[in-house]
Amino acid sequence: MIQAVADAILALPKPALCLDFDGVLVEIAPRPEAITVADDLPGRLNALARRLKGCVAIITGRTHADLSRYLDLTAFPVASSHGAQFSAAGSVEVQSLLDAHDLDTLRPDVAQTVEAHPGVYVEDKGTAIVVHTRPNPDAHDTILAHLTQLVAPRADVHIGSGKGIVELRLASENKGTAIKRLVELPGWEGAQPVMIGDDTTDNDGMAVAKELGGFGVQIGDGPDGTGLSHATLRLDTVQQTHKMLQLLTG
Numbered sequence: 543m544i545q546a547v548a549d550a551i552l553a554l555p556k557p558a559l560c561l562d563f564d565g566v567l568v569e570i571a572p573r574p575e576a577i578t579v580a581d582d583l584p585g586r587l588n589a590l591a592r593r594l595k596g597c598v599a600i601i602t603g604r605t606h607a608d609l610s611r612y613l614d615l616t617a618f619p620v621a622s623s624h625g626a627q628f629s630a631a632g633s634v635e636v637q638s639l640l641d642a643h644d645l646d647t648l649r650p651d652v653a654q655t656v657e658a659h660p661g662v663y664v665e666d667k668g669t670a671i672v673v674h675t676r677p678n679p680d681a682h683d684t685i686l687a688h689l690t691q692l693v694a695p696r697a698d699v700h701i702g703s704g705k706g707i708v709e710l711r712l713a714s715e716n717k718g719t720a721i722k723r724l725v726e727l728p729g730w731e732g733a734q735p736v737m738i739g740d741d742t743t744d745n746d747g748m749a750v751a752k753e754l755g756g757f758g759v760q761i762g763d764g765p766d767g768t769g770l771s772h773a774t775l776r777l778d779t780v781q782q783t784h785k786m787l788q789l790l791t792g
């Protein structure tokens with residue numbers, strides 16, 4: 543399957559790789575800051591960018607500042623905070639596409655909801671509020687139900703349930719809109735995006751990748767062990783993903 547994924551990517555006329563980070567390039571850790579980045583990852587990404595004529599990007603739920611602790615983000619375009627932040631290759635400038643203040647009225651209520659559940663904690667990303675339920679999985683469904691009710695009146699806020707997280711974020715940007723922005727970049731014209739991801743939010747990217755002639759690759763089990771509806775191909779592990787990227791660079 544690893545070879546089949548690499549072959550399918552290289553069979554596209556102009557493949558563009560859009561890579562999620564956690565659960566794809568690094569194993570998911572109990573806490574976001576506890577990840578281990580493989581020593582050869584930066585070199586591999588550079589080699590990929592050379593092989594694919596610059597059409598490689600990271601699309602992550604992490605903020606730009608957070609991801610920059612692990613990778614040199616000037617080497618390729620990066621859509622961070624699920625597309626709410628964007629930076630072009632070679633640029634240190636990060637565009638903010640959404641206003642974090644739009645979530646201000648929800649913050650106290652989210653904090654209050656979480657207080658009742660030991661171990662559960664909030665990560666405030668500005669344009670998204672992430673509730674980490676991994677330390678207390680039994681609380682996940684209760685928190686999801688509570689927060690779903692809380693944001694029901696807010697058409698501008700999207701609520702998502704992922705692997706050990708419940709996330710509220712401003713809805714007008716997502717991994718799909720990020721891909722639409724990427725294919726507008728110089729050098730990306732007419733590219734077929736391949737979205738490689740492991741979780742619910744990647745599905746938006748996979749849908750747009752398909753629209754543009756590419757496809758989605760799911761890594762591992764989707765949230766709750768279900769498949770992502772827009773994924774066409776699948777690899778089982780982060781390790782397999784690394785092997786596949788290695789095949790691409792040859």
Ligand SMILES: [Mg+2]
Pocket residue numbers: 562563564565566739740741
């Ligand atoms: Mg992920």
